[in-house]
Amino acid sequence: MAVLLQRPHAAVACLLLYFLSSGLSIPDPRQREALIQLEASMQTGGQMVLTDAEQRLDTLLLKRKLEEMDRAQFPPAMHFFKARDLIRTSPIFNLLQKMPKGGALHVHDFAMVDVEWIVKNVTYRPHCYMCYTDSQSIRFIFSSRWPKALPHCSSWTLLENLRAKMMNTTDFDNSIMGNMTLFTDQDPEAVYPSQDVIWDVFEQVFLALWGLVTYAPVFRDYYYQGLTQFYLDNVMYLELRALLPEIYELDGSYHDRAWTLKTYQEVTRRFTADHPDFFGARIIFTIHRGVNATVMERTVEEAMALQRDFPDIMAGFDTVGREDKGRPLWYFRDALSLPAGRGVNLPFFFHAGETDLEGTEVDQNLLDALLLNTSRIGHGFALLRHPVAKELSRKRGVALEVCPISNQVLKLVNDLRNHPAAALMTEGHPLVISSDDPALFGASGLSYDFYEAFVGFGGIRSHLGSLKELAINSIKYSSLTPVLQEKALALWQRRWEKFVSENAF
Structure with missing residues (x-):
């Protein structure tokens, strides 16, 4: 395995001290290159010695990165919700x-x-109940009998009975997924205009998930x-x-x-x-x-x-x-x-x-x-x-x-x-x-x-x-x-x- 050498902070200090004390007015290309290389050696991975194969892969990565930076839309400069599909098409990704x-x-x-696994796998299990809160979030519980009412929540609904009455469950399942993630296809800046707004939704998502993933059979499967x-x-x-x-x-x-x-x-x-x-x-x-x-x-x-x-x-x-x-x-x-x-x-x-x-x-x-x-x-x-x-x-x-x-x-x-x-x-x-x-x-x-x-x-x-x-x-x-x-x-x-x-x- 390649060895990480000690970072040359002392060498940097000596070189900078030399420049400060020398008073040189004519820049020396060799010293400039030494400074550039010294700074590069300080960065994450800068002391890593690459094998020939790693150097070939590194050359490919640099080529791909330059192409990435030439794209009309540069994903790191965009909100992740807007950039995700672009990232998925990236050769670097x-x-x-x-x-x-x-x-x-x-x-x-x-x-x-991922929430699709939770909705398609967990909420389709028997004895799964759901209710809607006053704040338009959702709560779940698994129970062998009709659950006790929750404060600030609608009456419980047994999901297997509810879905049995539906011709198409896709929209319903998508609405559940929407309560279990922050991700949105809309403009995220408009949906979440402040930290207070997004943190409130963030915490509601965890509460929505809680009754599902703390059920013993689901807990084991979820972690696996x-x-x-x-x-x-x-x-x-x-x-x-x-x-x-x-x-x-x-x-x-x-x-x-x-x-x-x-x-x-x-x-x-x-x-x-x-x-x-x-x-x-x-x-x-x-x-x-x-x-x-x-x-x-x-x-x-x-x-x-x-x-x-x-x-x-x-x-x-x-x-x-x-x-x-x-x-x-x-x-x-x-x-x-x-x-x-x-x-x-x-x-x-x-x-x-x-x-x-x-x-x-x-x-x-x-x-x-x-x-x-x-x-x-x-x-x-x-x-x-x-x-x-x-x-x-x-x-x-x-x-x-x-x-x-x-x-x-x-x-x-x-x-x-x-x-x-x-x-x-x-x-x-x-x-x-x-x-x-x-x-x-x-x-x-x-x-x-x-x-x-x-x-x-x-x-x-x-x-x-x-x-x-x-x-x-x-x-x-x-x-x-x-x-x-x-x-x-x-x-x-x-x-x-x-x-x-x-x-x-």
């Missing part, structure tokens, strides 16, 4: 779908499976299908943010969180047995950041117990929900300090800096996440405004989990060429690419986000070495032990070499 991408380290539990969709996109490892809800049975009985985590473990083992070239999955237990300090303390206690009882499947802990409206990490500092105070290893993977606000308590989450010794930073969109956090994360090797499409859809950035990660890639900041909630955005797996990162963030200068380092980063910065990381890298390397040999014409 086709290549990225084939590329072994390593791991997806930032994906949420109930946003990983989610692993399948990532596997088919050439992802070999997954770290899933999961609320670990109480899963219910048809008779209305409930299972506790330990049962939920154990079920994740059992389904993961079954999937890896069925797909030996899939390395596995781990769970990051999450709690909504809107809870109070007492609930957080109780949840951290439970997280420590689960970490002790399920060390193989449990990766750590995080808080989720809209950062701008939720409580900041500092509010929960006592609860989040419990593991360290007791000498318990509970790794943190905090969402932090998923905001375009500046100078608020929320904006300080990046610094507080590092103070709390987070292993990675979810999103970190605001990192460029925090030079101390940026330098600390670099020195500690705390990678950012960058989710390009999510940041654009949730209205943090319009043109992905202007995403903060574009600047971070030029200096080789530790990054991984992930997809957050792909099913809700009309995407799947990781390829769409890799496309936006490679073509949008990277511009002309990103190359095959950039893609290779990003894939390696997804294993290097995972929660796997060093021994397991080596095994995963060896598995990935074999798949990478096969990919290169099959596509380096």
